[in-house]
Amino acid sequence: MAVYTDITEDELIRFLAAYEVGSLTSYKGIAEGVENSNFLLHTTRGAYILTLYEKRVNADDLPFFLGLMHHLAQRGLSCPLPLPRADGKLLGTLSGRPAAVISFLEGMWLRKPEAQHCREVGRALALMHQASEGFRLKRPNALSVEGWRPLWRNSEARADEVQAGLKDEIATELAFLEEHWPRALPEGVIHADLFPDNVFFLGDRLSGLIDFYFACNDFLAYDIAICLNSWCFEKDGSYNITKGMALLSGYESVRNLTAEEVEALPLLARGSALRFFLTRLYDWLTTPPGALVVKKDPLEYLTKIRFHRAIVSSAEYGLRREEASA
Amino acid sequence: MAVYTDITEDELIRFLAAYEVGSLTSYKGIAEGVENSNFLLHTTRGAYILTLYEKRVNADDLPFFLGLMHHLAQRGLSCPLPLPRADGKLLGTLSGRPAAVISFLEGMWLRKPEAQHCREVGRALALMHQASEGFRLKRPNALSVEGWRPLWRNSEARADEVQAGLKDEIATELAFLEEHWPRALPEGVIHADLFPDNVFFLGDRLSGLIDFYFACNDFLAYDIAICLNSWCFEKDGSYNITKGMALLSGYESVRNLTAEEVEALPLLARGSALRFFLTRLYDWLTTPPGALVVKKDPLEYLTKIRFHRAIVSSAEYGLRREEASA
Incomplete structure (x- = not known):
């Protein structure tokens, strides 16, 4: 939840004069996104999202994010169009902040997704990977393996405050992943944050993907691993293989995983679970009580790390192969 | 800013089945209102506001508020229609809370209203007073003179923490107002909270009034006093008589004030300034730091109390009369 910046009608109308959006009839700050201020605009032409980029987003990355959304939408992917x-230009300045006007995507995110929705998400992820081909800007993934140790250094000393033994367990996990992280897998632009709240549905039909503000270049299969973590576990920490099967077969209905990707999947899943564990741990330890942010429990991702550590082959995620997969 | 309750798509769709609003296509929590959770819905028929009434609102008052909005909208006042x-029924239950679906009113509230807007507000206030005639439910004003002493008792002991001498000054003010408060003035249903954020404009045209959740039965002129306090002072604490003149003449273009109302206006203005001072003081002293609420400075209203105390006649507010007014 976040609306950090309020804006006056006057400055908004002046700002919108540079866009072909008709006349403004209302704007409401919406409780969406924790990095930026978002407003839902109504105009005589329809609905739009206005995003003001706050300090947590690096302004140098904005051409990548907005350019990517534009590239994907042009190639027929259903996503917001700047x-x-x-x-x-896709970027202006409003109230001293970089700001963009983006098409409004109808749809709702599912608080309780089911297997059929996981299949849709897998398929949409593969379509996004395909559609991003030819996008020329690059952005390295600051939250992949090289980024974890610096993150960990900020929380390490206090990790045992959250749970006894955490410091040793994560240190071992991190060292293992750094040593065994794959060197060569198919690469491309990944979404990197395709959690349920970033996927809209109308009924059971997926209506679009949103929030490309973590997108970057990395292994495509790392994106799948992120989705397995965010879509296929139940609230009690158990892995739902029916959902996993649906997500993976949805993905492979568009693009087949290579043998190397199949083999690497358990490691990628461990790594992506560690990535969310580390950012949540940092926020948990540093967010002052009562701040305007809902703190997410890092231990949810500790459970996932442990689950993936015990995985023997990708078949346990629900990946089906004619022959044994690893 | 507030969205206290999140809701799932499933429960919302089930809830909406009882309304003729078409199919839901999106819903966003909006940063509006501090008492309730508000969502902006898009459906195949248009836009609506969904309000979930949280604990701060007394559920017994909801039939009054919603019935009033319905009554006013039926009589042609531009306001949200439940x-x-x-x-x-106008009220249902969603996520364990009383909930209503309300028509969406296009328009924007003015962060920097000018005299012409004050005139529109005065006129709309009088039209609301007229339109509320015939509304049969009653709700006494818990925040008029009888309500101030109980409020004051909760803050009195700590008042000097906010400013030295405050305790004595407010005690004297309160005693004076209790003794001199008018006994008989024209009564009716008042809005009681018609601040700029509750009045929408499209361009310079007033498009509607919102947020009737403080509405009650009281002196009509008390509502005018609230508007003088909330619309006609500048940020530096000075009173803008051009705005006052506009607001009062706008009101009188619909309904003329009686001689008794004219005479009582300075006292009503003092009282209404004290009312907002007291609730802000209470919130100031009791809201924990970092809570999800923006604390408003009570001292803004101390300045206004002092201004009104020095007023000799309503002419100083900008009220024009053929003869001297008091």
Whole structure:
């Protein structure tokens, strides 16, 4: 939940004059996204999202994010389309912040997704990977294996405050992943944060993907691993293999995983679970009580790390192969 | 800013089945209102507001508030219209809370209103007072003169923490107002909270009034006093008589004030300034730091109390009369 910046009607109308969006009839701060201020605009032409990029987002990354959304939407992927200004640029300035006007995507995120939705998500993820081909800007993944140790250094000393023994367990896990992380797998642009709240549905039909503000270049299968973690576990920490099967077969209905990706999947899943564990741990230890942010429990991801550590082959995620997969 | 309750798509769709609103296509928690959870819905028929009434609102008052909005909208006042359910009721239950679906009013509240807008507000307030005639439910004003001493008792002991001397000054003010408060003035249903964020404009045209959750029966002129306090002072604490003149003449373009109301206005203005001072003081002293609420400075209203105390006649507010007014 977040609306950090309020804006006046006057400055908004002046800002919108550079866009072909008709006349403004209302704007409401919406409780969505924790990195930026978002407003839902109504105009005489329809609905739009206005995003003001706050300090947590690096302004140098904005051309990558907005350019990617534009690239994907042009290639037929259902995702928000940043509107160009009169000067052709996708980014303007409002209330001293970089700001963009983005098409409004109808749809709702599912608080309780089922297997059929996981299949849709797998398919949409593969379509996104395909559609991103040819996008020329690059952005390395700051939250992949090289980024974990710096993150860990910030929390290490206090980790046992959250749970006794955490410091040793994570140190061992991190060292293992650094040593065994894959060197060569198919790469491309990944979403890197395709949690349920970033996927919209209308009924059971997936209507679009949103929030590309973690997108970057990395192993495509790492994106699948993130989705397995965020879509296929139940609230009690158990892995739902029916959902996993649906997600993976949905993905493979568009693009087949290579043998190397199949083999690497358990490791990628461990790594992506560690990545979310580390950022949540950091937020947990540093967010002051009562701040305008809902703190997410890092231990949810500790459970997932442990689950993946015990995995023997990708078949246990629900990946089906004619022959044994690993 | 507030969204206290999250809701799932499933429960929302089930809830909406009792309304004639078409199919849900999106819903967003909006950062509006501090008492309730509000969502902006899009459906195949248009836009609506969904309000979930949280604990701070007394559920027994909801029939008054919703009935009033319905009554006013039926009489042509531009305000949100609560939609009836299939059983004819205006109130349902969602996520364990009383909930209503309300028509969406296009328009924006003005962060920097000017005199012309004050005139529109005065006129709309008088139209609301007229339109509320014939509304049969009653709700006494818990925040008029009888309500101030109980409020004050909760803050009195700590008042000097906010400013030295505050305790004595407010005690004297309160005693004076209790003794001199008018006994008989024209009464009716008042809005009681018509601050700029509760009045929408499209361009310079007033498009509607919202947030009737403080509405009650009281002196009509008390509502005018609240508007003088909330619309006609500048940020530096000075009173803008051009705005006052506009607001009062806008009101009188619909209904003329009686001689008794004119005479009572300075006292009503003092009282209404004290009312907002007291609730802000209480919130100031009791809201924990970092809570999900923006604390408003009570001292803004101390300045206003002092201003009104020095007023000799209503002419100083900008009220024009053929003869001297008091």
